[in-house]
Amino acid sequence: MTRGILIRFIALSFVLSLSACREHEPVPVADLSGTQLMLRETGLPGQSYERNFVFMTTTGDSLLLVPWLLETTPGSNAISREARGWIRRSGAWEPFLAERWETPPTSHPARILPHGTFRIVAGESDIIDGIIYAEGPRNLELALGRPVAQWGGPREERFQLLEASLYLGDQRVSGMVLDMARINSADTPPRGDWAFLTSGDSLQVVLQGDMEHDIDIPPNYRGWVRLDSEELQWPSLRIDWTLTSAYQPARQNVPISWSLSSPIESVDGTLAVLAAEIVTGAGAGPVLPVQALFEVAGTISIDGLSFPVRGLFRHRRR
Known part of the structure; x- marks a missing residue:
């Protein structure tokens, strides 16, 4: 883990620990940057919010794929959240992350929240700088770098390509990340x-x-x-x-x-x-x-x- 990301992660963990006693409103850790419609939505039943990060790099004939798929579904009494991750290497898909949990209703349901083995690193303006999977001695970190392209779709979807590094234990691999955000609504x-x-x-x-x-x-x-x-x-x-x-x-x-x-x-x-x-x-x-x-x-x-x-x-x- 880089020194800058480690410092932000420690600070973020401290903020979360101070806020753990608040039962009614989870801490808004990271927002869907640039997606204003998502910030205006109040989380009506039937809506769902997707946020996906896909790391990819190639070395010769070898491809390394690490998708992190996040989905948030507001309900009338609670918000259902899911975070899943896989790593595709050496000819096999290996699931490493599978977290499902609920949080109380909030005015910003699309914001990404950590839970269990799923952790995030947030920088200025709640922009996500990294994603971490940590369970005992096993750890995997995705550190996001410089944006190289970004686009918007007709239904407020957002796509961004970024340079990135993946840390597998003490091994660092450079590659590219697709960061995508989408809304599904009940009437479309x-x-x-x-x-x-x-x-x-x-x-x-x-x-x-x-x-x-x-x-x-x-x-x-x-x-x-x-x-x-x-x-x-x-x-x-x-x-x-x-x-x-x-x-x-x-x-x-x-x-x-x-x-x-x-x-x-x-x-x-x-x-x-x-x-x-x-x-x-x-x-x-x-x-x-x-x-x-x-x-x-x-x-x-x-x-x-x-x-x-x-x-x-x-x-x-x-």
């Missing part, structure tokens, strides 16, 4: 699947569906791209499931390969699953909710230039 369809793809240092791509993917009618997708020093936006993409696999625990088919095209942009590509981590949700059945993390690889062509890409594709059907 849930947000769709998303992906974070890279091709070395030259290309980073963020993809998002406007709504959850229907097998018969795929939704519109959008793309945000950093190509060398140039930033591109693709407002209209078609991403089709070209191959699916039956996932029996949820009685659903899940995609395992995709094709990408656009009616207005000179872009196309293909993606295929290399490894999957699938979580079955609770429900009345017989079809159950499913969430999947896919490590994917493929190619994307932009204006005739082809790039090999790898990364994370997040699939969800409620």
Whole structure:
């Protein structure tokens, strides 16, 4: 852990310990910076707030992926919170973080709060500087660095690419982080699947569906791209499931390969699953909710230039 982050973490822990006796209002540790709509929302039932951090780096043919997925769901009497984390390395998905808890209602439900093994480091104006998983001798720290690109979507979603370092014990690894924030409301369809793809240092791509993917009618997708020093936006993409696999625990088919095209942009590509981590949700059945993390690889062509890409594709059907 760097000295600056360690000092802020100690100070933050002190503030939290002083506030632990307040039962009715949790300490607003870190906010969704720049997302003003989220600050105005009061947390009505049916809404949910997503905040995801995905660290990724490549060394030769090896890819290291560490997604931290946070979700907050306000209810009438309490706020349900969830923090989950995985590390994808050496050919396997390893879950390391799974925290679920409730807090009393608050006027700022989207703010991220620490709990149990999940801790955060907040800097000036409650901007998140780092995320920490700590359980006994096991620890993993994500330290966020300089922003290199940021975009906004049509429904107040926010995406930011940052330089970052991941500390695995005493080992430090440099890479890139996608920081994304989204709102789901009761009166609009849930947000769709998303992906974070890279091709070395030259290309980073963020993809998002406007709504959850229907097998018969795929939704519109959008793309945000950093190509060398140039930033591109693709407002209209078609991403089709070209191959699916039956996932029996949820009685659903899940995609395992995709094709990408656009009616207005000179872009196309293909993606295929290399490894999957699938979580079955609770429900009345017989079809159950499913969430999947896919490590994917493929190619994307932009204006005739082809790039090999790898990364994370997040699939969800409620």
